[in-house]
Ligand SMILES: Nc1nc2c(ncn2[C@@H]2O[C@H](COP(=O)(O)OP(=O)(O)OP(=O)(O)O)[C@@H](O)[C@H]2O)c(=O)[nH]1
């Protein structure tokens with residue numbers, strides 16, 4: 001990431017909104033924003049990859065593995081305002097192939113830390129899980145608040161947007177899908 005360029009751009013924005021980038025409270029702001037963008041957009045760094053996942057084997061296929069309520073923070077690509085919430089990620093292993101549990105929240109972070117939309121985070125979690133494990137099934141659901149709908153524009157506070165994607169056995173096996181929905185606090189039909 002080109003921090004110097006971000007700093008200059010932030011100075012320019014401060015000027016453009018009619019504030020003074022040289023006043024005491026703002027002098028260090030461009031550098032802080034550049035550093036902050038480095039964090040919230042960390043996945044755009046050319047060195048950033050999600051290849052530190054660990055795959056293990058168990059003798060018998062367990063059923064569903066589900067990590068619930070994984071907090072995530074992202075920035076909407078339309079307004080560069082935060083959207084944030086929680087993700088539920090489940091899979092059903094194939095051939096005893098399982099993943100290091102901590103890698104799932106890492107994967108959610110990796111997918112979230114770039115300008116995006118909630119729908120794409122949802123589908124990319126599914127795509128990455130598929131690539132790493134080729135499991136029998138994947139279920140992902142996200143619930144998030146979008147600051148671009150709360151602090152501006154339509155200005156509706158406390159709206160939660162829900163997105164979900166079900167693959168493989170989660171599509172075919174209604175009981176399994178219902179178990180995911182029940183466990184994650186959502187109600188099936
Ligand atoms: N589908 C989707 N839309 C999003 C997401 N985050 C923000 N948006 C929407 O992106 C849209 C951008 O619409 P535009 O009409 O181009 O922008 P705008 O004039 O600022 O729109 P308003 O927010 O309605 O004022 C808005 O409707 C936002 O609510 C997201 O994660 N997914």
Ligand SMILES: [Zn+2]
Nearest residue numbers: 076078079148
């Ligand atoms: Zn937005």
